[in-house]
Amino acid sequence: MAWDRNQMAERAGRELKDGMYVNLGIGIPTLVSNYIPEGVDVTLQSENGMLGMGPFPKEDEIDADLINAGKQTITELHRTSYFSSADSFAMIRGGKIAMAILGAMEVAENGDLANWMIPGKLIKGMGGAMDLVAGVGRVIVIMDHTNKKGESKLLKACTLPLTGAGVVDEIITNLGVFKVVEGGLEVIEIADGVTIDEIRQMTDATLVN
């Protein structure tokens, strides 16, 4: 009956390839680090200035000088390096990060992404999201297929201010996996217990298959 958050994260984990440098967004994307496949060596970047992000600390390892981009306390690894924000985004903008996995409010069938503001209501800022989607090799969105009102978050066109235009490559929702292709979205995987008809019904964006 559709994927839960962990199953979505696990599915996203299967996109990771050996040797990749990857940036994981806040929320479900963070869970992906629990599902890095066996034998795949991935280095996580945190855009506040760190490569080689480790797990959350034990109580006695907490260090105020060591946080991720979500401001959570974390740990370092053997391979870790630290650098300035300008250097961090130099590597992001310069295409050195193979993949970013991010949450979203809306994704359009042409790959447009909106995840940073709702005019007049919620204005937190884009943080590093605009830089990430403009700079990394591949952008994967993980999000619920519909919003709280049950409306599709996969749209013909975004209604909210964009984070990036034509930047999304793939979307993983609780209902399946969707690839941005010429003409719309291609369903490339369907969650257990979900039918293509259910997906069609709950999707505003054009499905090419």
Next chain:
Amino acid sequence: MAWDRNQMAERAGRELKDGMYVNLGIGIPTLVSNYIPEGVDVTLQSENGMLGMGPFPKEDEIDADLINAGKQTITELHRTSYFSSADSFAMIRGGKIAMAILGAMEVAENGDLANWMIPGKLIKGMGGAMDLVAGVGRVIVIMDHTNKKGESKLLKACTLPLTGAGVVDEIITNLGVFKVVEGGLEVIEIADGVTIDEIRQMTDATLVN
């Protein structure tokens, strides 16, 4: 009877103020480091990536990894820091270096400087000179007043390709000190045993006094 190289360097040393970060070019400018006035604390930048350049090493201190922009072996000081070429010129271009003291082939009365090539003859390259004259707070040229043929190197207009346009603030020659002002060069000091008439005779540039 005019200044020698060391007297020119000593005169340039008197331009140094306490706390300044300074870049010295190759040749006579390098000698200025021997004439930093008592009580004046100056930090020398070497544009290949070093602040706090020390004197030449003793024989047993020579280190192939420690050279200045003239490719000479040097030493470090307590205050020394090393950085990349991009960071080095970031501080030069960003106006953090108070003064550069450079040699020249020609200086024009409007502050134009030529010191990097003689077309068809000598083409070594500009090195960091173009960045320095564009970026530092004040540019002082030290050079002989005339070339080997006895012709003035202080000109109405440069004949050689420029290193920078309107960048020179002051020129120290073996005959005196010249300030670039509205309308030409102002003689602000005359070397011992030299007369203003001799200077007039040996100078092509307009002298305003």
Next chain:
Amino acid sequence: MKKVYNSAAEALEGVLFDGMMIAAGGFGLCGIPENLIEGIRDAGTKNLTVASNNAGVDDFGLGILLQDKQVKKMLSSYVGENAEFMRQYLSGELEIEFNPQGTLAERMRAGGAGIPGFYTKTGVGTVIAEGKEHKDFNGETYIMEEGIVADLSIVKAWKGDRAGNLIYRKTARNFNPNAATCGKICIAEVEELLPTGALDPDLIHTPGIFVHRIFEGGHEKRIEQRTVREG
């Protein structure tokens, strides 16, 4: 040339003025110049424009300048942790210019490096690109962003020496090295002020040329989200 001061108040003496622009290091509450922010609060300087990735929380970091209504405008990428900020912004009391995080960092770096403008793909096709110059390179469209030069930059480092050389610790580095370069005057607060020569010259993050004033101060180093694992 004396660079060493005894406190934030001493170090800020003579550099503050109403309407000035300040660039601040820090990310969230990590690596923020706590003492200098308090010093600016105590000085009561008004109509500040502040370039900082975040705006602190209501009662800590830059949030205390917002509470005192000392800030006219923020250049930031993310302000989600600050309720007072939101309130002032939505009520029109506070101006904000949202900058993508990497653009903000690069603008500081550029300003310090004598680069008045640079091109980036970040923000193309979004509201961020509106009114900015667009230019194509190799068939792709970029927008021009401008370097930031601030009247003052305030940064926090781990160790510093009397020549102003700085070393940061872990992710408390963040915007600090970039902010340090873009101020006409830069003041650094450090956890530990050491004699010149105590830092390895190969391992200095910010050379002393960028730092005009330096002092040692105590740091609360508040943690925003204390996340732990079992074990």
Next chain:
Amino acid sequence: MKKVYNSAAEALEGVLFDGMMIAAGGFGLCGIPENLIEGIRDAGTKNLTVASNNAGVDDFGLGILLQDKQVKKMLSSYVGENAEFMRQYLSGELEIEFNPQGTLAERMRAGGAGIPGFYTKTGVGTVIAEGKEHKDFNGETYIMEEGIVADLSIVKAWKGDRAGNLIYRKTARNFNPNAATCGKICIAEVEELLPTGALDPDLIHTPGIFVHRIFEGGHEKRIEQRTVREG
């Protein structure tokens, strides 16, 4: 993901092709990737465009590629130490694009940072500015310079680890960190290759993400001008 190789020849396997562009670290003969330059000489790759501040001397550094006529074009700021270079240049066998030193360093940094163009005051009013876009900022004129993206960058570091993290020593750092970022592939040679974890994460100059291949090699480290003082 294997990054570690046993020699320059192994590390260069499969990445060289005629007509490619290479960015090289080093200043004069200091901090140059000696082994990789020899490896490229041995591979005989032709028609190279090389971005490097200098061109070595006749029989060492990039000079050995010039002697073998492997280089079509240099992007450099200063080539005064290389007689063969001069000869080839003046006879029209070799193209050269003079770049002011800081512009060359910044172009490498920009290319690696996804910045296709930036504005600088350097070279305004000189031959360097000819044919380049001019733009005024705050009443001053700047020219646009473009980022460099090379097919390959070759760098030399002091210490490296198996994850590709690098630390440079003294002024042997120079262009190496900048060149490292601007290659589609970057190969680093180090004096000492250490296990991952041996380098302090706060003190790494080039994070491993930039380095695709790494090997340990011997280094002659020739000195160009042995200047000493008495005592």
